[in-house]
Amino acid sequence: MNTARRATIIAGALVIVSMIGGVFSVVPAIEEPHYLALISAHESQIIIGAASQFIMIPAYVGFALYLYPTLRMANEALSLGFLGFRMIAAAFHLTGVILLPLFLVLGQEFTQAGAVGASHLGALGELLRTVRDLVNHVALIISLSLGDLLLFAILYRWRFVPRWLSVWGILGAGLAVSASFLVLFRVTGVVTPLYLAMNAPLALQSLVLAVWLIIRGLDTKALTAGAEQRGVGGAARQRRG
DSSP: OOHHHHHHHHHHHHHHHHHHHHHHTOOGGGGSTTGGGTGGGGHHHHHHHHHHHHHHHHHHHHHHHHHHHHHHHHOHHHHHHHHHHHHHHHHHHHHHHHHHHHHHHHHHHHHHSOHHHHHHHHHHHHHHHHHHHHIIIIIHHHHHHHHHHHHHHHHHHHTSSOHHHHHHHHHHHHHHHHHHHHHHTTSSOSSSHHHHHHHHHHHHHHHHHHHHHHHTOOOOHHHHHHHHHHHHHHHHHHHHO
8 A cells, every 4th residue: 555545544534533523522511501500510521522622633634734745746835725724723623622621610610609700600601602602613614614625626626536526525615614604693503403504515525525535545647647748748848959
């Protein structure tokens, strides 16, 4: 097995790891209306959610790093942009991880506070929850989706995967960005059928792409043919010169 093939297998596996981490990073208790009163009884959810989201950071960045050498040969600018957006997304992921323990602190203070203190902590808790939603479901999703658009543009142009899979990804990324803007402008929430439905196509495409990378890898015949044509053309120009 050559290095490029091994890289695509690892990249596909990292997508699956990130998706599993995404499932376990959900903290249902935080989505409840009066969640601060529930935090103390659901500390394990917070800890598991933070650990799972942290695992997603190397998975997301590793996916880009393992594909980068091949993508760079096709288009260096777009591949650098894809990698850059993954790094930005990793920073937002880390911010999301850091925010989660703050809910534990607020929950502990809430259970010990009186009526007046509980009211202030409730307002602070809502602010913290809003910030987390904006980080995880707006800033993070938009940065990931913009990077994915660059990735799918390369995959489409060079036919590294079937074009229907690239087009599916482009449309899915567009829907995901649109869903994030709906959350940003408070048209919908993050735990609503509309938001979940708009993100579902990209999630399903990511799973299909991961399986494709593991089983088939990237088809680099077009890239190799292009390199050979450039080589032949260069040799012909040298002979004429």
